[in-house]
Amino acid sequence: QQPVQSPQAVILREGEDAVINCSSSKALYSVHWYRQKHGEAPVFLMILLKGGEQMRHEKISASFNEKKQQSSLYLTASQLSYSGTYFCGTATYELTFGTGTRLQVTL
Amino acid sequence: NAGVTQTPKFQVLKTGQSMTLQCAQDMNHNSMYWYRQDPGMGLRLIYYSASEGTTDKGEVPNGYNVSRLNKREFSLRLESAAPSQTSVYFCASSAGKAGNQPQHFGDGTRLSIL
Numbered sequence: 405q406q407p408v409q410s411p412q413a414v415i416l417r418e419g420e421d422a423v424i425n426c427s428s429s430k431a432l433y434s435v436h437w438y439r440q441k442h443g444e445a446p447v448f449l450m451i452l453l454k455g456g457e458q459m460r461h462e463k464i465s466a467s468f469n470e471k472k473q474q475s476s477l478y479l480t481a482s483q484l485s486y487s488g489t490y491f492c493g494t495a496t497y498e499l500t501f502g503t504g505t506r507l508q509v510t511l
Numbered sequence: 512n513a514g515v516t517q518t519p520k521f522q523v524l525k526t527g528q529s530m531t532l533q534c535a536q537d538m539n540h541n542s543m544y545w546y547r548q549d550p551g552m553g554l555r556l557i558y559y560s561a562s563e564g565t566t567d568k569g570e571v572p573n574g575y576n577v578s579r580l581n582k583r584e585f586s587l588r589l590e591s592a593a594p595s596q597t598s599v600y601f602c603a604s605s606a607g608k609a610g611n612q613p614q615h616f617g618d619g620t621r622l623s624i625l
Contacts (some may be wrong), residue, residue, distance in 0.1 A: 406553065432612040445601060445616035446554070453611060489555060495610035498569060501546075501554040 405429055407494045409502040416482045416509050424477040424505045426492030435468050435475040436493035440504075446491060482509045513537050517602050517617035524592045524624045532587040534602030542605045543585035544614065545577060547598040554601065561584055561608070565587050592624045
């Protein structure tokens with residue numbers, strides 16, 4: 405069953421912050437985050453493992469609440485280059501991706 | 512640094528035709544995957560190969576077959592293409608088990624079936 409992401413889409417001005425949430429109905433081993441720009445392949449951002457620390461990629465960080473089976477991606481001081489679709493992937497054994505959150509950063 | 516290479520990049524088929532999508536990785540990864548991406552559906556796993564010599568079904572395997580030819584190569588075959596298989600197909604690889612290893616994606620194959 406696909407994890408649920410929210411919001412489905414968000415528009416930001418450069419410099420603003422955003423949070424993208426990912427929740428699953430199943431107990432999770434790990435959560436992955438990927439970013440995909442239009443017409444390109446998904447690119448790995450970070451993995452959060454059960455019992456692990458909060459992770460960071462540049463000004464993007466993420467947390468994983470194992471009890472609630474939820475993860476959140478925090479984009480701080482957004483840049484134009486952050487535009488794209490963000491996917492969470494939840495893993496028991498194989499990775500199951502959410503339907504994505506479309507993020508647009510404008511001037 | 513090629514990473515994951517997919518061929519072809521674009522293909523148009525007629526209903527009922529067959530074709531094979533090729534994928535090769537040069538990172539010495541054990542695990543390889545095939546996904547399809549449709550608008551609004553995210554990435555859905557078709558088949559995966561946890562290691563050379565093994566393949567397993569994913570979420571949407573019907574209408575597809577796969578071959579893990581060697582450690583580098585993992586192909587996806589459509590035996591009798593249907594319009595519902597129009598999609599963007601991505602191959603990916605990871606060093607090991609999907610849960611704790613990042614996946615590296617190829618550039619995708621855009622497949623249209625008329």
